[in-house]
Amino acid sequence: MSDVRSYTLDQVREAIRRGDTEYVQRAIDSGFDPDTQDLNRCTPLIFAAEHQNPVIVRLLLTHGADASHKESNGYDASGVAAWHGEYRMGGYTDESKEIQAILKAHIESRHS
Numbered sequence: 001m002s003d004v005r006s007y008t009l010d011q012v013r014e015a016i017r018r019g020d021t022e023y024v025q026r027a028i029d030s031g032f033d034p035d036t037q038d039l040n041r042c043t044p045l046i047f048a049a050e051h052q053n054p055v056i057v058r059l060l061l062t063h064g065a066d067a068s069h070k071e072s073n074g075y076d077a078s079g080v081a082a083w084h085g086e087y088r089m090g091g092y093t094d095e096s097k098e099i100q101a102i103l104k105a106h107i108e109s110r111h112s
Contacts, residue, residue: 007032016048034065040072049081052095078103
């Protein structure tokens, strides 16, 4: 039996905050758009970058999330990953570096 549940952006963001990859996958499988935006134009990809979760970043990219999308302050997911990674540790976290590399490779592969 398929999951016909409707997932909201708030529910997906909470799952990202918890690091619940399976929940995010179920939401996408049920038709949740990975480019859904909140009032500040923040997408799940940007939120996953903010929460330093490279696994969910990869998952969202695999399902078509727009890596070049910018939120209302003009930051894309890579910029958000950098800022939050440095802010939390006084230097870039390993997760921040990994997310930036994932996003860079994704964008470069789209332009080749």
